[in-house]
Amino acid sequence: MYGVIDASIITRMVVSELGSVRRSTWHDGDRRWIGYWFAPKDQCDFYGNCGPNSNCNPYDAGQFECTCLPGLEPKSPGDWNLGDGSAGCVRRGGVSVCRSGEGFVKVARVKVPDTSKARANMSLNLKECKEECLRDCSCTAYASASESLGGSGCLTWHGNLVDTRTFADLGQDLYIRVDAIELGTPISTIKDRDDGPRGNRDVPLFDLSTIASATNNFSVLNKLGQGGFGSVYKGIMDNGLEIAVKRLSKLSGQGAEEFKNEVRLIAKLQHRNLVRILGCCVEEDEKMLIYEYLPNKSLDAFLFDKTRRSLLDWRKRLEIASGLARGLLYLHQDSRLRIIHRDLKASNVLLDEEMNPMISDFSMARICGGDQIQGNTNRVVGTYGYMSSEYAMEGIFSIKSDVYSFGVLLLEIISGKRNSAYYHENPSSNLVGHAWELWKEGNCEDAIDESMGDSCTKEEALRCIQIGLLCVQEFVDDRPNMSTVVLMLANNDVALASLKRPAYVFKSKHHGTNLSASDGTASLNDITVSTVEGR
Structure with missing residues (x-):
């Protein structure tokens, strides 16, 4: 008793x-x-x-x-x-x-x-x-x-x-x-040079048989999407918990180091606008990441779909943009690590049941030191159309590279059109170039997605277009940091700087082809690995 x-x-x-x-x-x-x-x-x-x-x-x-x-x-x-x-x-x-x-x-x-x-x-x-x-x-x-x-x-x-x-x-x-x-059996993530005794969080390690059972042996009926990395499957654990399984292809460009990098990073990040990892599976020649399942899949599944885009009214689009800005601010400034994502795009933004955005895919992310804000690499990775010019052409990446990607994504959210697949009268142009030309002509209303109808506040939308163009300016120092972007999105009384020419690449040969594989699919976690050799 x-x-x-x-x-x-x-x-x-x-x-x-x-x-x-x-x-x-x-x-x-x-x-x-x-x-x-x-x-x-x-x-x-x-x-x-x-x-x-x-x-x-x-x-x-x-x-x-x-x-x-x-x-x-x-x-x-x-x-x-x-x-x-x-x-x-x-x-x-x-x-x-x-x-x-x-x-x-x-x-x-x-x-x-x-x-x-x-x-x-x-x-x-x-x-x-x-x-x-x-x-x-x-x-x-x-x-x-x-x-x-x-x-x-x-x-x-x-x-x-x-x-x-x-x-x-x-x-x-x-x-x-x-x-x-x-x-799941805990495994320790890779130790970073900046980690203290508690810098590593254990990540549950699951048996292949457990994940195979949850996904009905990776049935095609459970498949949520596919990209250059491999496939994503929906699974249901024995306790009823729904999961999303990112199964790396054996031919994937994401090798062991990228896989470990993603596990290491996501395990340490805790923010409502970042996807949460539940565990991983490393067995035989299989490498898999297990995430929380987000029922509304990715942002591109709504934003670029002719029928579903109307479900995103102006208020929801603004909430999504603001959530993404806060998530990036956390990565750049508020987390224990300074992290540059390097592959922010619509297909790497997942939506929960309430359409709240979560940034996913940290396989290409880089950790910088506490005071470091940029680095360089001879292997440029990411997605064509979202890359800043200094990164794509010179291999120089920084927190401002992510700011550029956010600016492109913000313009896509407002217009409902892809940057790398938008062609106006000039077939070699893109959404960034088109928005810039409209801005100079004073006709930015033409860039606003008509499917939002009366829900759209014209003044707010035009202000957000200007914020997007500020983020994609050619020179790094002219772009705002994410703390400023969060403030500009949240407070209409904050004055915006005057615009300078954006950095956008004309490339008529590819006509908007995504160099990181199938970015156009409506997948839950269209995580891709692309390589562009730096000059």
């Missing part, structure tokens, strides 16, 4: 390594309680320092002391990355507990969460405690009530887990309830 937790158990859980302790005793009927006050030795000694559902570890010098417990992610990623963990953590993707295939992940050497939120059953051993917790949908964690007595007694928590912290030597094991997707 459940009862009051023995005071000696609380003493062992709370007092270890907490500095000087003063004890007092008080009575509540027939129950005797013991209270303790202590002098804090570090940040983790302050109650709830890292918010609910997190663990506080003070022992990694120079690192943020807060980490989310297994299966959870920061509730407020922006604050979290600034070193404020007070908002705590929530379940990844809003996945709720009590689904088939669930289990527990052990967190070792901790002071268990606030025991006032726990239930005690001293008649159960640890194995029986696990079974008891698994049967109760509200149970979020369990632990032994007395590890020193061979694991006797059972503590279970129901709801948020508050005030968990790591000890260097003492402490006990806490078992956190997680969804089946979290139970």
Whole structure:
């Protein structure tokens, strides 16, 4: 039966390594309680320092002391990355507990969460405690009530887990309830030179047989799209969780290094406008990435489709553009790493059930040092039509290369037409060149997608065209950074700079051909790998 937790158990859980302790005793009927006050030795000694559902570890010098417990992610990623963990953590993707295939992940050497939120059953051993917790949908964690007595007694928590912290030597094991997707064998991602002790997050590794079963053995009926990299399939795990599986072709230009790069990067990124990786599969000669499934596929499936584009009214298009701008700002400035995406395009923007945008495909992304804003390469990768001239011609990439790509994408969002497939009277022109000519003539209304109808606010659309043209200007220094773009999109009172000639490439020979394979397909994750040899 459940009862009051023995005071000696609380003493062992709370007092270890907490500095000087003063004890007092008080009575509540027939129950005797013991209270303790202590002098804090570090940040983790302050109650709830890292918010609910997190663990506080003070022992990694120079690192943020807060980490989310297994299966959870920061509730407020922006604050979290600034070193404020007070908002705590929530379940990844809003996945709720009590689904088939669930289990527990052990967190070792901790002071268990606030025991006032726990239930005690001293008649159960640890194995029986696990079974008891698994049967109760509200149970979020369990632990032994007395590890020193061979694991006797059972503590279970129901709801948020508050005030968990790591000890260097003492402490006990806490078992956190997680969804089946979290139970894949963890593999460590590649260590970067800038990583601290906690720079790497483990990524679940799934068996090939598990993914084959989820996708009905990669049935053509489950196929969502195909690009130069291979194919994407929809899958359903045994617990009912829907996934998207990016299966690399054995002939794909994305080799082992690009694959590892994508796993490494996405595992560390947490932002509502970036796609979330659930795991990967590396077995025999197969390389696969498992993502959250986004039911509305990619932006190009709506934006460039004659019938579906009308579903994107002006307000939704502006929300998509603003979300993408915030996602890029996070990559360039707010994440722990400075990341240049290098392949932003409509087919690499995925849409969730509410049509919120998420940037995908980090296989070509580059990590820069904290103060570095550009680099160069003799192997230019990306998609023709979205590449800045300095990158395409000289191999120089920077955060302003991504700004250029965003500018092209913004013009596509407003016009509903592809940059590399738009031909006006001049067959060698593109959307950027066409928009520039209309701007000079004062006829930019002609660039606005008519399918938006009365939902479009003309003044806002013209302002966004100007923002797009500012992003694609020829000289790098003339382009705004993403923090300025976010501000310009959010506030119509912010003055816009005057425009200079954009950088756009005339290439009549290819007539808009995407050099990174099938960019024109309506795929969920049309992730492509293209190579243009730099001059």
